[in-house]
Amino acid sequence: MAEARPRGPGSRWTPEQRRRQILDEATRIVGQRGYYGFSVQAVADACGLTVAGLLHHVGSKDGLLVALLEDRDRRDAAAVAGELGAGLDDLADSSVAEMRAVLRAVVVRNTTQPEIVRLYSMLRTESLFEGHPAHGYFRDRDARVLATFTRLVGGHVPHPGSTARQLLAVMGGLEEQWLRTPDEVDLVGEWDRAAALLLP
Numbered sequence: 601m602a603e604a605r606p607r608g609p610g611s612r613w614t615p616e617q618r619r620r621q622i623l624d625e626a627t628r629i630v631g632q633r634g635y636y637g638f639s640v641q642a643v644a645d646a647c648g649l650t651v652a653g654l655l656h657h658v659g660s661k662d663g664l665l666v667a668l669l670e671d672r673d674r675r676d677a678a679a680v681a682g683e684l685g686a687g688l689d690d691l692a693d694s695s696v697a698e699m700r701a702v703l704r705a706v707v708v709r710n711t712t713q714p715e716i717v718r719l720y721s722m723l724r725t726e727s728l729f730e731g732h733p734a735h736g737y738f739r740d741r742d743a744r745v746l747a748t749f750t751r752l753v754g755g756h757v758p759h760p761g762s763t764a765r766q767l768l769a770v771m772g773g774l775e776e777q778w779l780r781t782p783d784e785v786d787l788v789g790e791w792d793r794a795a796a797l798l799l800p
Contacts (some may be wrong), residue, residue: 631719
């Protein structure tokens with residue numbers, strides 16, 4: 601993950617650089633400790649800021665968490681669209697081969713950012729508790745992803761909604777196995793075999 605730095609010797613952080621640094625450090629720390637195990641103080645210390653200085657940029661601990669999740673979604677969507685020349689929402693009439701290429705691109709990208717995948721896996725599990733600040737975020741995100749996957753596979757499989765749910769479950773489950781034993785699990789290879797079964 602690229603580290604944000606001031607642009608030159610003696611120069612000051614721009615607000616964008618400081619926010620990038622905060623999000624990068626928070627991603628690392630939350631990915632290790634979870635939402636309940638991390639403190640704003642730990643992120644502030646990692647960034648060389650006071651707590652008040654950090655909160656100036658993110659508002660609150662919950663605000664920082666939401667910013668992390670939204671930042672990840674924006675960066676992933678931009679990366680996949682850049683690689684494929686189109687976003688998921690632009691692939692309404694794609695073939696099965698094109699759909700598999702899109703989903704594979706997401707999985708390949710995830711292999712390059714284990715800290716982000718770890719962060720998501722941990723928060724996704726924690727947020728099953730309704731009182732968790734990311735509960736609504738993951739509920740709404742899953743609904744959006746399922747709707748997109750259902751639309752993409754519609755017309756290609758007998759039960760699009762069910763296939764979409766299975767694709768999402770397989771992707772998340774394989775990611776967790778890969779995070780636990782990265783030397784033993786070929787995430788992309790396992791995904792390719794699973795996708796071939798779900799999207800023949």
